[in-house]
Amino acid sequence: GGLLRIIVGISGASGAIYGYTLLTRLRQNPDLEVHLILTRSAERTAHLEMGASASDFKSLAHFSYPLEDIGGRLASGSFLTAGMVIAPCSIHSMSSIAAGLSSNLLVRAADVCLKERRKLILLVRETPLHLGHLRTMVVLTEMGAIVAPPIPGFYQQPKSVQEIVDHSVERVLDLLAIPAPDARRWNGRSAQADE
Numbered sequence: 001g002g003l004l005r006i007i008v009g010i011s012g013a014s015g016a017i018y019g020y021t022l023l024t025r026l027r028q029n030p031d032l033e034v035h036l037i038l039t040r041s042a043e044r045t046a047h048l049e050m051g052a053s054a055s056d057f058k059s060l061a062h063f064s065y066p067l068e069d070i071g072g073r074l075a076s077g078s079f080l081t082a083g084m085v086i087a088p089c090s091i092h093s094m095s096s097i098a099a100g101l102s103s104n105l106l107v108r109a110a111d112v113c114l115k116e117r118r119k120l121i122l123l124v125r126e127t128p129l130h131l132g133h134l135r136t137m138v139v140l141t142e143m144g145a146i147v148a149p150p151i152p153g154f155y156q157q158p159k160s161v162q163e164i165v166d167h168s169v170e171r172v173l174d175l176l177a178i179p180a181p182d183a184r185r186w187n188g189r190s191a192q193a194d195e
Helices: 016-027 040-052 054-058 093-099 105-115 129-141 161-176
Strands: 004-010 032-038 063-065 086-091 119-126 185-188 192-193
Touching: 004 016, 004 105, 016 032, 016 040, 016 054, 016 086, 016 161, 032 054, 032 105, 040 054, 086 093, 086 105, 086 161, 093 105, 093 119, 093 129, 105 119, 119 129, 119 161
Parallel strands: 004 032, 004 086, 032 063, 086 119
Antiparallel strands: 185 192
């Protein structure tokens, strides 16, 4: 019983709207408890891209943690969670996780998910990818992470940036096994909300 705990990490890559939308969707589910780690780079990106402040993000989480809090509960495998999503995930954060460089809480919490065999989903935002990026993604996949770049799907004929973002976030919710009840899905002819 009890609430499912989900950790959301937001790093400084472009696409702060992915993290914001994920937090919004998670908050709509009364069975979830949302734990947020927002990097300083993410705060800058959110301000530049969305005009949003750190408190706009933190208000959507039940708990938020400073990046330096590497002795905090998210750094311990004994604190049970249902997994972690980093949305968006910078190449810097991705590489630190792959190398096990637990120098901040974002990387440490991700490392805990890997060692405890919990879901770790990385919305890596970079293109094109050089061989080092691809090799790092292979290493992370071998370690059990899910590398899920937010690639837009166009079969649902999105009319806005938000609809494109929603599509990627709905796929993340599917991966977490907490599907959105209103997710639009491909049925072989067109995309429609589940009836």
